[in-house]
Amino acid sequence: MSAEQFIQGIIGGLAIGCIYSLIALGITMIIRATEILHFAQGELMMIGSMAGLSAMWMVDLPFVLVLVIGMIGGGVAAMLIELSIYRTLRSLRVPLINIVVATFGVSLILQNVARLVWGSEPLRYPSLFTSRGIDLGGFAISPQLIWIVVLGFAMMVILQLFFRYTRLGVAMQAAAQDPEAAQLMGISVKKTTTYTFVVAGVMAGAAGVLLGSLFFASFNMGFLVGIKAFVAATLGGLGSLTGAMLGGIAFGLIETFAGVLISTAYKDAVGMVVLIAILLLAPSGIFIRAGRRI
Amino acid sequence: MKSAAVRVFVLGAFVAVPFIETNSYWLHIFGVALIGAILALGLQLLIGMAGLLSLGQGAFYGIGAYVSAVLTLHFGVPFPIAFFFAGVVAALSSLLLVPIVKLQGSSLAVATLGFNIIIYLVLLNEDWATGGSYGLLNVPLPRIFGYELTTERDMYFFCLFVAALVYLALDRLVNSRFGRALKAISQDEDAARACGISINRYKSKCFLVAAFTAGIAGSLYAHHARYLNPNDFTFTKSIEILIMVVVGGLGSLPGAVIGAIVIVLMPEYLRSAGELRLILFGVLVVVLMGFSRGGIAGLAPMLVQRITQYRLPWQAKVSESREMK
Numbered sequence: 081m082s083a084e085q086f087i088q089g090i091i092g093g094l095a096i097g098c099i100y101s102l103i104a105l106g107i108t109m110i111i112r113a114t115e116i117l118h119f120a121q122g123e124l125m126m127i128g129s130m131a132g133l134s135a136m137w138m139v140d141l142p143f144v145l146v147l148v149i150g151m152i153g154g155g156v157a158a159m160l161i162e163l164s165i166y167r168t169l170r171s172l173r174v175p176l177i178n179i180v181v182a183t184f185g186v187s188l189i190l191q192n193v194a195r196l197v198w199g200s201e202p203l204r205y206p207s208l209f210t211s212r213g214i215d216l217g218g219f220a221i222s223p224q225l226i227w228i229v230v231l232g233f234a235m236m237v238i239l240q241l242f243f244r245y246t247r248l249g250v251a252m253q254a255a256a257q258d259p260e261a262a263q264l265m266g267i268s269v270k271k272t273t274t275y276t277f278v279v280a281g282v283m284a285g286a287a288g289v290l291l292g293s294l295f296f297a298s299f300n301m302g303f304l305v306g307i308k309a310f311v312a313a314t315l316g317g318l319g320s321l322t323g324a325m326l327g328g329i330a331f332g333l334i335e336t337f338a339g340v341l342i343s344t345a346y347k348d349a350v351g352m353v354v355l356i357a358i359l360l361l362a363p364s365g366i367f368i369r370a371g372r373r374i
Numbered sequence: 375m376k377s378a379a380v381r382v383f384v385l386g387a388f389v390a391v392p393f394i395e396t397n398s399y400w401l402h403i404f405g406v407a408l409i410g411a412i413l414a415l416g417l418q419l420l421i422g423m424a425g426l427l428s429l430g431q432g433a434f435y436g437i438g439a440y441v442s443a444v445l446t447l448h449f450g451v452p453f454p455i456a457f458f459f460a461g462v463v464a465a466l467s468s469l470l471l472v473p474i475v476k477l478q479g480s481s482l483a484v485a486t487l488g489f490n491i492i493i494y495l496v497l498l499n500e501d502w503a504t505g506g507s508y509g510l511l512n513v514p515l516p517r518i519f520g521y522e523l524t525t526e527r528d529m530y531f532f533c534l535f536v537a538a539l540v541y542l543a544l545d546r547l548v549n550s551r552f553g554r555a556l557k558a559i560s561q562d563e564d565a566a567r568a569c570g571i572s573i574n575r576y577k578s579k580c581f582l583v584a585a586f587t588a589g590i591a592g593s594l595y596a597h598h599a600r601y602l603n604p605n606d607f608t609f610t611k612s613i614e615i616l617i618m619v620v621v622g623g624l625g626s627l628p629g630a631v632i633g634a635i636v637i638v639l640m641p642e643y644l645r646s647a648g649e650l651r652l653i654l655f656g657v658l659v660v661v662l663m664g665f666s667r668g669g670i671a672g673l674a675p676m677l678v679q680r681i682t683q684y685r686l687p688w689q690a691k692v693s694e695s696r697e698m699k
Contacts, residue, residue, distance in 0.1 A: 111480070119613075165660055168664060169663060172664050177421075177427070178664070181617055181659065181663055182660045182664070184613055184617060184659065185660040186656065186660065187656075188652055188653075189656035189660070191652075192649075192650075192652040193653060307491075310484055311484055311487075311488060314481055346499065348491055349492045349496075352492050355485065355488050356488055359481055359485050360473050
């Protein structure tokens with residue numbers, strides 16, 4: 081493995097890892113607030129990707145605005161699902177496993193609605209940046225990847241600031257930690273739960289635009305990526321935001337280097353073996369201790 | 375014995391099906407539904423009885439299907455032996471999961487899902503044995519003691535026979551010491567441990583039994599469909615089995631059978647809806663999840679109770695005024 085391959089592996093792994101992190105953050109937030117394993121998170125990402133692409137078809141927009149529209153798309157979709165389905169299910173007091181199975185139903189609905197609206201062919205994102213690589217001491221790095229890493233990290237920093245310094249963010253964390261105490265402090269847990277879904281959807285929407293710009297957008301792009309983000313969130317310790325972030329990046333790097341070093345056919349399997357091994361050594365994930373504070 | 379009478383009646387109804395519906399396409403689908411019922415029964419033991427959320431049953435199903443197909447196709451092994459081996463190999467491969475049974479709730483779900491992805495990739499990439507993405511063609515028809523199951527009706531009856539055996543076996547298991555131990559584990563692990571139940575051993579045994587059932591279901595599928603493709607055994611299959619169990623009703627063996635039949639037949643009946651088919655299916659899954667706690671199996675007694683105890687408005691008033699006096 082040459083130095084060039086190594087650097088490209090790092091950048092590529094970080095880029096795809098940031099995308100996993102953004103989705104895994106949403107999954108973790110939802111688990112913390114409601115204990116629901118949200119298997120439709122990948123589909124929210126797909127909706128965000130499609131929303132950004134559709135906006136770009138209509139008007140020629142700068143990339144940052146496309147990203148914002150993708151985020152709005154993911155957020156609105158998450159809010160609609162939460163208000164119409166999950167809130168109803170919770171108010172019916174069905175067991176948790178019923179809601180988890182319902183998220184598979186939601187995933188199926190979103191995929192097939194998207195197929196009706198955007199067709200079943202993969203859709204190409206217009207090239208967003210100059211395709212000329214950035215020269216880095218003799219070898220070329222795609223600017224696309226660097227932008228994804230920069231924007232992904234920026235989103236995660238903003239999320240942390242939101243949780244630490246805004247009233248709503250603090251309220252959401254309080255409600256997630258102890259719903260009853262939060263309720264007594266005058267926080268509407270019902271509302272913070274909905275906001276949690278919205279923020280998770282916004283993160284997923286951003287991931288969708290970033291992933292779409294890297295490959296394609298298609299109605300079924302979300303399912304496998306969503307599952308991998310789940311694995312990433314578990315890797316980091318389900319329930320810890322820092323864990324989800326680092327887990328996503330770790331999973332992206334593992335996957336990329338496994339593809340280069342071991343075999344492309346088995347690159348997903350390597351990630352899963354690592355997951356199972358880590359769960360055995362530390363059943364609550366690697367980063368749980370680091371993440372407990374946040 | 376009321377329950378024995380009910381069982382004989384239900385079995386009779388299943389036996390009567392191929393005489394009422396003779397269309398071989400539908401008989402094929404009914405066979406698939408019975409195979410689904412076997413899968414759902416196995417998972418019901420894991421989730422409904424022991425509270426272990428496993429998303430890896432599709433892997434054992436695939437292992438069973440490929441073992442049975444490869445043995446009969448490449449080695450000329452007779453079907454009954456291949457059928458048995460399919461279950462045994464699936465059960466043995468579940469021993470790989472022994473280290474992870476101690477994981478809790480969602481970690482276990484994600485780990486078993488990872489296991490399913492690994493098995494899928496093996497089936498897809500080891501094409502010297504599995505045919506890779508081309509799949510395995512022309513899996514032979516099952517031949518049992520010199521009698522070849524050539525028609526869809528024969529195959530339906532054989533699937534019914536196996537499903538009934540699995541049902542009875544699991545029913546006995548659930549009502550045994552083993553089943554009671556599982557129930558204790560699912561209710562309170564610490565208390566169960568204090569009572570001297572070895573948690574990890576029971577959980578592993580549970581996985582073993584569920585994997586064996588999935589393995590023989592896979593063997594049935596291989597010789598029923600007669601064509602295998604790795605895409606039939608992705609984690610989507612595991613999720614489908616989970617949906618069957620939860621739709622039918624957690625913790626109920628008849629529920630698992632009902633759920634499997636509903637989930638296999640519903641897309642067929644929705645075929646006329648064309649493009650909207652899968653959307654409707656998703657909506658139905660969501661709606662069924664909200665309907666009742668015990669799935670369809672819990673819904674039926676509730677409806678019966680509602681109907682038998684229904685009071686007309688004036689009757690309700692009468693009884694109220696009586697209470698007042």
